Amino acid sequence: MELSGKIKRIYIYYRPIFLVLPAFIIFLIFFVIPVAGLFVLAFDKPVAGVIDIQAQWTFKSFVRIYSRSLYFDAVVTSVSLAAIVSFIALIIGYPLAYLIAKTEHVGRNTFLMILVLSAMQLDMVIRLFGLMVLFGDNGIINGALLYYNIIEKPIGLMYNRLGVVVGLVQFSLPFMILSLVGIIRGIPPAVVEASRSLGATPAKAFWNIILPLSMPGILAGTLLVFALSISSYIVPALMGGWKVMMMPLHIYQQIAEMGKWQFGSALAVVLFCTSLIIVLVYQRVAIRFAGGRA
Amino acid sequence: MSLKKIKKNKKFREVNDVGPLIKFGAVIALCVLLIPVFIVVLTGLNAGDHLTFPPEGLSTRWIIAFFKSEVFLSAFLFSFGLALITMVISTILGTMAAIFITRFDLPGMVFLRALFLSPLILPGIVLGLALYVFYITSGSGLARTFPGMVIGHVLVTLPYVIGTVSAALFNFDVNLEQAARSLGASPLQAFRKVTLPNISNGVMAGSIFAFIVSSGQFDVSLFMATPGNTPLPIALYWSLRYTFEPTAAAAGIFAILLVITSMLIAAKLVNLKKFSGVKFS
Numbered sequence: 001m002e003l004s005g006k007i008k009r010i011y012i013y014y015r016p017i018f019l020v021l022p023a024f025i026i027f028l029i030f031f032v033i034p035v036a037g038l039f040v041l042a043f044d045k046p047v048a049g050v051i052d053i054q055a056q057w058t059f060k061s062f063v064r065i066y067s068r069s070l071y072f073d074a075v076v077t078s079v080s081l082a083a084i085v086s087f088i089a090l091i092i093g094y095p096l097a098y099l100i101a102k103t104e105h106v107g108r109n110t111f112l113m114i115l116v117l118s119a120m121q122l123d124m125v126i127r128l129f130g131l132m133v134l135f136g137d138n139g140i141i142n143g144a145l146l147y148y149n150i151i152e153k154p155i156g157l158m159y160n161r162l163g164v165v166v167g168l169v170q171f172s173l174p175f176m177i178l179s180l181v182g183i184i185r186g187i188p189p190a191v192v193e194a195s196r197s198l199g200a201t202p203a204k205a206f207w208n209i210i211l212p213l214s215m216p217g218i219l220a221g222t223l224l225v226f227a228l229s230i231s232s233y234i235v236p237a238l239m240g241g242w243k244v245m246m247m248p249l250h251i252y253q254q255i256a257e258m259g260k261w262q263f264g265s266a267l268a269v270v271l272f273c274t275s276l277i278i279v280l281v282y283q284r285v286a287i288r289f290a291g292g293r294a
Numbered sequence: 295m296s297l298k299k300i301k302k303n304k305k306f307r308e309v310n311d312v313g314p315l316i317k318f319g320a321v322i323a324l325c326v327l328l329i330p331v332f333i334v335v336l337t338g339l340n341a342g343d344h345l346t347f348p349p350e351g352l353s354t355r356w357i358i359a360f361f362k363s364e365v366f367l368s369a370f371l372f373s374f375g376l377a378l379i380t381m382v383i384s385t386i387l388g389t390m391a392a393i394f395i396t397r398f399d400l401p402g403m404v405f406l407r408a409l410f411l412s413p414l415i416l417p418g419i420v421l422g423l424a425l426y427v428f429y430i431t432s433g434s435g436l437a438r439t440f441p442g443m444v445i446g447h448v449l450v451t452l453p454y455v456i457g458t459v460s461a462a463l464f465n466f467d468v469n470l471e472q473a474a475r476s477l478g479a480s481p482l483q484a485f486r487k488v489t490l491p492n493i494s495n496g497v498m499a500g501s502i503f504a505f506i507v508s509s510g511q512f513d514v515s516l517f518m519a520t521p522g523n524t525p526l527p528i529a530l531y532w533s534l535r536y537t538f539e540p541t542a543a544a545a546g547i548f549a550i551l552l553v554i555t556s557m558l559i560a561a562k563l564v565n566l567k568k569f570s571g572v573k574f575s
Contacts, residue, residue: 016398017394019390019393020395022387022390022391023388023456024409026445026448026449027449030425030428030449031409031413031449035416038420041427051427051430053431092319092322092323092326093323094319095315095316095318095319095320096319096324098316098320099316099317114557115328117560119331121503122549122550123509123512123526123527123546125512125530125531126331126527127334128534129330129334129546130329130331132534134330138344140333143346147348170330173323173326173327177323202313227417231417233418233516234513237535238534248417251419251420251423252516255423255426255517264423265427268420271419275417
């Protein structure tokens, strides 16, 4: 009697766990175990066409990524392009984020937010279709330039690094804007007013007050854009035409076309860890740079 | 002075006014965001075989071609069904999980929250590959099947539902539910009659996000798609590798309409301001 009452009390106390259990079990089975499995597979002996665990642990795949310039260059290309994209997205995104943050008219504000959110949520392949029609050799830009005799033959705007950067900026810009808007809106107008009344020009007030106070948003935005850009498969595949080899392309190629499961997994692990390490280091440096504000 | 006059006063406006440079920059950003979308719409509605400069005029021939197209129409309908199923599963599981996360303070809750949000951080291609490898090695027979794809989509959409519903729950006064309980309602009754109506906007917005994210999902689908199970983004990708078919653009027009409609509904349901500063991918 005493015992069963206790069990009942424990049951009632812990009953809410059943709310989270289904989602948790799905995550455990289909997220935690597969991702852990990928890490395990990356350290197994690389044999083409074999996917099962052979339990012959080795660093062979990682040594190959480091020593083969094909793969090492892909790491360097991915990191540098993602860094460039983060910077460009910040420059282009900041003004619009500022405008949205300062638009008090509810309807106009919602309208701008819907534009940004729709652009973000729209299937990337569709947006890339538009970019490719615009930037291709027979595309609109080249067509217009040829039509007005500004150029004599099409200039290569796509299937090179330029195309990939343009695609990645288009892809990641909404994320940058959304990261900035909240922070800029949080800057108290009184601070800006004070600096203006003390004689600062609008440009000075922006440079010395608004920009430093936007740092947390700038930090979050650039990190997010970097992480998104480095792991995008579709943009380099279509805008780069498989000529700009970024890491996600290698990963898919190794798995889908060559059946090199262990090596593909190792590339995936390197991609994930590279992105994670750079994000952590950048965060450290940027926090120091921003004087602990971020 | 009336409030209107104060607002018209130059000194008042100065601080919140944005300069011409900011406006110019904002227009550029809007162009970068929207021009590709306009181009898709133009391509789908143009009269020629390709969208060229100058354009050849408007027609509905590609829209008609889309409705007759075996590939794109079936891919569009497949995506729609997949997104609906994903939405239902994610909304139910995500709402339940969000209630638990916001209501109970147990050790390890931080870890649990981080776990549920982590599909946003993990590169999609890594998650897709991990799932694909898992499906094959576990002998579950889920590789390249519809249920396997649904599971992948549920994983990437759950964070959105949990995030949106949690936000709604934070704003909900728990005392209301406790009042219902003290008046004799069962936990389920109290939830259904008091809590759910109060958070329903958040739940609906979360499910809309789940729907849109699922219908635009590419990386995970890439590893799961087969000729019979092809979501629209994958079908478009396969066709884009070789040609720029205006039929694909016509399919794109319907996807664009779907996203804009969903966003308008979401804007009615929740304050979109809340989405700024939140990491969504």
